[in-house]
Amino acid sequence: MLRFKSLSQKPRHFHNFTGLTVVEFNKLKELIKSEWQQTKQDKYKINRIRKVGGGRKLKLSNLEDRLLVFLMYAKTYTSYLLLEYLLNIDESNICRIVQEFLPLLSEKIVINRQGKKITTLDELRKAIPDLDEVLLDATEQKIPRPKKKKTRKKYHSGKKKAFTIKTQIIINKKGLILHASNSSPGRSHDYKHFKQSDIPKWLQKNKDITAYGDSGYQGVNKDYPNISFKLPTKRSRSKKELTRSEKIMNTKQRKKRIYVEHAFAHLKKFRILSDIYRNSKKNYSATFKSICFVSNLRILERTS
Numbered sequence: 001m002l003r004f005k006s007l008s009q010k011p012r013h014f015h016n017f018t019g020l021t022v023v024e025f026n027k028l029k030e031l032i033k034s035e036w037q038q039t040k041q042d043k044y045k046i047n048r049i050r051k052v053g054g055g056r057k058l059k060l061s062n063l064e065d066r067l068l069v070f071l072m073y074a075k076t077y078t079s080y081l082l083l084e085y086l087l088n089i090d091e092s093n094i095c096r097i098v099q100e101f102l103p104l105l106s107e108k109i110v111i112n113r114q115g116k117k118i119t120t121l122d123e124l125r126k127a128i129p130d131l132d133e134v135l136l137d138a139t140e141q142k143i144p145r146p147k148k149k150k151t152r153k154k155y156h157s158g159k160k161k162a163f164t165i166k167t168q169i170i171i172n173k174k175g176l177i178l179h180a181s182n183s184s185p186g187r188s189h190d191y192k193h194f195k196q197s198d199i200p201k202w203l204q205k206n207k208d209i210t211a212y213g214d215s216g217y218q219g220v221n222k223d224y225p226n227i228s229f230k231l232p233t234k235r236s237r238s239k240k241e242l243t244r245s246e247k248i249m250n251t252k253q254r255k256k257r258i259y260v261e262h263a264f265a266h267l268k269k270f271r272i273l274s275d276i277y278r279n280s281k282k283n284y285s286a287t288f289k290s291i292c293f294v295s296n297l298r299i300l301e302r303t304s
Helices: 011-018 022-042 063-076 080-087 091-106 121-127 149-155 190-196 199-205 244-267 281-303
Strands: 133-142 162-171 177-180 210-212 228-230
Touching (some): 011 022, 011 063, 022 063, 022 091, 063 080, 063 281, 080 091, 121 177, 133 190, 133 244, 149 162, 177 281, 190 199, 210 244, 244 281
Antiparallel strands (some): 162 177
């Protein structure tokens, strides 16, 4: 049966199973250890008959093994039944462990070296005062075909020709994910998703920050004239050819925006964000933000 102690002796296997090296895993464990212990204490009843520690003993009681279960599930996105045989614990326990770590990892995306928790865009601005440029984009993930016709219409993406969930992220020039929006049905346009989020108000407050987006955000400069938002020049019926200078500017913007595509690639190495999403849609935002947190940890550890 797999446990952290045995799997960590094989670094290549450990990385393939979890998406992290052993050093990165230990760093993640230390970042969430105090909050995990606090959550564990909060679950205890106030008026107990037995003392703490009484009752049935858990097969996986320590943080290392439980965190290993979550990362294995996120990286491989295999069935609970297969993990039951690999880990020698019941599949219902695996489900509970996954649900245990979602709120812990999704509450904060940005990892601050000073240990401060960043949960809102305003807190982000205070933590990174020298932030001058951000990159925006949205991604879609396929879901199973909904049973109800009304739901099918809501989640059908004309772009992907499939049923999807959409999420928008903001990153900095180094590729760190600074913010991930709550998910929305795939039918909504990227720009509509942008307008429904808190990002426009945040950019209006922080006019010194320049945002870069793709052609899916056409209309932002007209609707939000106070925002510094850079878009590529797009051909239209009245303008069938771009000038040389416009093509050069588009190329420069593409070179800047490529890092947001790299960020999506890092996230989708975890198959829970690249395969068809089988879990409950209400947990999708927490799942996406949890993997953002893990991805940021990887980037910080590998660039420091």
